[in-house]
Amino acid sequence: MTTEPFQLRATTKFERSAKKFLRKRPDLRRRFESIIEDLRADPFQPHLGLHRLQGELQHLHGVRVTYSYRITLTLLIEEHAITLIDVGTHDEVYR
Secondary structure, X not given: OOOOOOEEEEOHHHHHHHHHHHHHOHHHHHHHHHHHHHHHHOOOXXXXXXXXXXXXXXXXXXXXXOOOEEEEXXXXXXXXXXXXXXXXXXXHHOO
């Protein structure tokens, strides 16, 4: 049984931060692109480390790009959609 892929939406903030992220860390481009494709296929894959955020960001989720870098997102399961919000270091994204 195959499931329909999730629809990915990117905010303007995400697009800007992704460009900046990849410009500063070109060695992570393949990893970043792989994470995005894995999110589209199934955001609940264990290696993504999907987790709900706390505090002021409690309405968002995060996934790991690497140990140090995260992507924040809004996951709307009822719509089968993911809105990409930000990408950066742990401290940059979770501020």
